Amino acid sequence: EVQLVQSGAEVKKPGESLKISCKGSGYTFTSYYIGWVRQMPGKGLEWMGIIYPSDSDTRYSPSFRGQVTISADKSTSTAFLQWNSLKASDTAMYYCARGHMVRGVCRWFGPWGQGTQVTVSS
């Protein structure tokens, strides 16, 4: 069974750094993109970026470029989403999801991880 398991909820202060994780299992991790999606409280889904773990090819949404860093560790089949300096506005649920590829291009996402709640508050 394909599964993505995310790290647990985090409570941080503004200015702190954070790295959350998404571990894939049940499939060849390096053969599929991983995407990250933000959902702010009571709001919709926002695509943040994708990574191809095989070669770490990464693509960011313009809205998130420079704000976060996406990485992957092939040896542990884990993708990461990282902040260097959190803001209160980063408070949200963050989901990872496996990318479906069509002729080598990532198009849509499934299955999804269970989500990681990040709360940033002083």
Next chain:
Amino acid sequence: DIQMTQSPSSVSASVGDRVTITCRANQGISNWLAWYQQKPGKAPNLLIYAASSLQSGVPSRFSGGGSGTDFTLTISSLQPEDFATYYCQEANSSFTFGPGTKVDIK
């Protein structure tokens, strides 16, 4: 950038009703569109990809249609477990999601 809109933003319906949700892109995206269902407190779930292909394991009462700029998601006979929020997502140039349509109980 491609912008996605959905209508209605919410719909109240009864079990057994036929429900249709519309998604529109501000430029043509061929059939590069997906639909997701999200229940409260849960992760989204892929329902439809390539505008009209049913994801494995998804009940056949769900169907998708359209191409270019206008797309639909139809639930032929609404079941209690279908009350949720539905999102479209363009897959032509990026992964922009629509704002969502909440289906709740009338």
